[in-house]
Amino acid sequence: MVRNIFGLPQPWQQLRREMDRLMSNMFDYLPDGLLPAGARSLPALNVWEEGDALKVEAELPGVRADDLEISVAGGELTLKVSRPDVEQADVKYHRRERSVGTFVRVLRLPVEVDVDRVQADLRNGVLTITLPKTEAAKPRKISVSAG
Numbered sequence: 001m002v003r004n005i006f007g008l009p010q011p012w013q014q015l016r017r018e019m020d021r022l023m024s025n026m027f028d029y030l031p032d033g034l035l036p037a038g039a040r041s042l043p044a045l046n047v048w049e050e051g052d053a054l055k056v057e058a059e060l061p062g063v064r065a066d067d068l069e070i071s072v073a074g075g076e077l078t079l080k081v082s083r084p085d086v087e088q089a090d091v092k093y094h095r096r097e098r099s100v101g102t103f104v105r106v107l108r109l110p111v112e113v114d115v116d117r118v119q120a121d122l123r124n125g126v127l128t129i130t131l132p133k134t135e136a137a138k139p140r141k142i143s144v145s146a147g
Contacts, residue, residue: 020108043081043127045105052138054113054131058105061125062098068122070129072115077107077131111137 046057060068060081069080085100113131120129 043079043103043105045107047107049111052133054109054111054133056107056129056131058127058129059125060122060127063122063125063127065122068120068127070118070120072109072113072118072131075109075112077109077129079105079107079127079129113137
């Protein structure tokens, strides 16, 4: 349970966090074809911890580094992707599932990160962002004295 500085529970803040989590993941479990491609969260993300850093991986086929805007502020990672529409004369589409336009994903980070050391790498359509944890967020071994 979330508590304030006096140790009292703050259920409204916990409820808000749980509702944010629920709404951000709501469409991830629906079978393909039930929703149009544009209704799903874009781009798809994987997030994991590796040593003293968080790693975020996003699939961005056909996106150039110039089409990306990445920022970290207030405990959130914001990823803005612009995928321009390719104009083709005399083309009749039978199926068009690759989304175009500007997409924004905001990810609440589970730990504090050192924003000055964040790195991003785009290779073969996969963006990998490395977010090193702050010293305060790293686990510490506590020695136990026997007395």
